[in-house]
Amino acid sequence: MSSSRTTMITRQDDEETPLLQQPIARTPLPWDQFWIILFLQLPDSLVFQTLAPFTPQLIRDIGVTKGDESQVGHYVGILQSSYYTAQALTILHWSRLSDHIGRKPLILTALLAIAVSMFSFGLSRTFLGLVFRSGMLYNDPSQSIIDILISRVFCGAFNGSNGIVKSMVMDITDTTNLPKAYGYMPLPWMLGAIVGPLIGGSLSRPADRFPEIFGRSAFLKSYPYLLPCAVPAIFASVAWLVTYFRFRESVSTRASPWRLIRGWFLRQSDIRPSMPLNSALASSGEANFEEVPSKPLSLRASLTPKVLTVTASYVTMAVFYMAFSSILPLFYATPIEFGGLSLDPPRIGTILAASGVAHSVFQLLFYARLHDHFGAGAIHTAGVSSGIPIVILFPVINVLARVHGMGLVVWSCVAAQHVLTTSLMMCNPCLALFIRAAAPNRASLGATNGIAQMVAAGARIIAPASATSVFSYSMREGHDAWLVYYFLMVIAFLAVGTSLLLPRDPSVWEDRQ
Numbered sequence: 001m002s003s004s005r006t007t008m009i010t011r012q013d014d015e016e017t018p019l020l021q022q023p024i025a026r027t028p029l030p031w032d033q034f035w036i037i038l039f040l041q042l043p044d045s046l047v048f049q050t051l052a053p054f055t056p057q058l059i060r061d062i063g064v065t066k067g068d069e070s071q072v073g074h075y076v077g078i079l080q081s082s083y084y085t086a087q088a089l090t091i092l093h094w095s096r097l098s099d100h101i102g103r104k105p106l107i108l109t110a111l112l113a114i115a116v117s118m119f120s121f122g123l124s125r126t127f128l129g130l131v132f133r134s135g136m137l138y139n140d141p142s143q144s145i146i147d148i149l150i151s152r153v154f155c156g157a158f159n160g161s162n163g164i165v166k167s168m169v170m171d172i173t174d175t176t177n178l179p180k181a182y183g184y185m186p187l188p189w190m191l192g193a194i195v196g197p198l199i200g201g202s203l204s205r206p207a208d209r210f211p212e213i214f215g216r217s218a219f220l221k222s223y224p225y226l227l228p229c230a231v232p233a234i235f236a237s238v239a240w241l242v243t244y245f246r247f248r249e250s251v252s253t254r255a256s257p258w259r260l261i262r263g264w265f266l267r268q269s270d271i272r273p274s275m276p277l278n279s280a281l282a283s284s285g286e287a288n289f290e291e292v293p294s295k296p297l298s299l300r301a302s303l304t305p306k307v308l309t310v311t312a313s314y315v316t317m318a319v320f321y322m323a324f325s326s327i328l329p330l331f332y333a334t335p336i337e338f339g340g341l342s343l344d345p346p347r348i349g350t351i352l353a354a355s356g357v358a359h360s361v362f363q364l365l366f367y368a369r370l371h372d373h374f375g376a377g378a379i380h381t382a383g384v385s386s387g388i389p390i391v392i393l394f395p396v397i398n399v400l401a402r403v404h405g406m407g408l409v410v411w412s413c414v415a416a417q418h419v420l421t422t423s424l425m426m427c428n429p430c431l432a433l434f435i436r437a438a439a440p441n442r443a444s445l446g447a448t449n450g451i452a453q454m455v456a457a458g459a460r461i462i463a464p465a466s467a468t469s470v471f472s473y474s475m476r477e478g479h480d481a482w483l484v485y486y487f488l489m490v491i492a493f494l495a496v497g498t499s500l501l502l503p504r505d506p507s508v509w510e511d512r513q
Helices: 002-021 031-062 069-101 104-122 127-133 141-158 161-172 178-184 186-203 218-222 226-246 257-266 305-333 345-374 376-385 387-404 408-425 427-438 442-475 483-499 507-511
Strands: none
Touching: 031 069, 031 104, 031 141, 031 161, 031 178, 031 186, 031 226, 069 104, 069 141, 069 161, 069 442, 104 141, 104 161, 104 226, 161 178, 161 427, 161 442, 178 345, 178 427, 186 226, 186 345, 218 226, 305 345, 305 376, 305 387, 305 408, 305 427, 305 442, 305 483, 345 376, 345 408, 345 427, 376 387, 376 408, 376 427, 376 483, 387 408, 387 483, 408 427, 427 442, 427 507, 442 483
């Protein structure tokens, strides 16, 4: 009888083991919709990279600095911060609105804002004068800078695509294919980083650069920066058409915008909320969301402990990354005797471009595999922890450059710093998984993304200005040259501390919903 019982147990183990070891079925990526999401990000990435090469010269041309070269950077900074300030004030509202009326109308609005703002930016020297002053605007530099600011503020205020695109990706994927989807997300930004500077640098002032082709065009002589601005504007227009005709709404919209507005004013409560369309959301732990009423929550109700935890981790990581990104080119350009590397702009541009391409390719090829092996929590903690040696390498590289010159040892340390930055870059897809898991319910996914993107936009405003100011202060005679690195180190430790508040895997939060 004992032998028979042993045989029964062995047979039972043999029958159960394959089931226990059976791998989780992975949902294929919905490429018929996902490629559209990738494509509609390209205009946004082109805007930033296209404007960067010629914005300083544009500031000089309109005469707002009155010949003071030291003021060029000041006005360029104002121009950049105006966009992020407008976006920080509006992105949460756009993301919450997408939970009610759907993602598609707001993405179309964002693409239209990019197209209109880029055309107006290219016409900024006489944009308002074209309507009000019959072209007299050339004589008023202060009005010209206001025109440019209006273009960037308009784009930032109506371009809520950062948060909405992330919500769209989460709508059409599940927990099995979301890491793979985020491996592809850097592709549009990598293409923008490669193509954008070429467009901005080559097509600005075309009558001067290509006189045999554009030398006879009085229009392009009057508007020397319209041609490079038109390229991302045209891309945005094409993306608008593709999205309008090919993209299927990723949430089922039951309340029209006019009904929603009427309900807000009349405080009606009969507006039916939106629900995700993708049936894949019910798999791999997503069924727990269906137990929660699919109704968008108020902002106060959306600020759950999970949302606050992931937001804290997001903002500290974003502050560190933006501060580091602002310091890096300054460090390269600063003379060696003042604490930098004395590199010229072409070499700095080459290093940053090569680094950006390498980071994107690495994330595309390896992020999904690393996620499957280590989990999102471990990758994120390792990423923000890499910020500590990244900061330490700054003074080390400068000391080596002082002692040995720009030799192999220095370039090896520069390469090591960029390799460590690859780990830091992978924090973004990890945090996207935690944001998705932290959402109080599926109908509040847009609001949760909006909260995270709002604080990230705030980090983009504060971090670069504060980091560059501390860097300039530390470079002055009589001050501690390492002060800026102490500043970065404090932020890095804060980022590591907030990362430890996250669970090892986002599914832990989803299982507790």
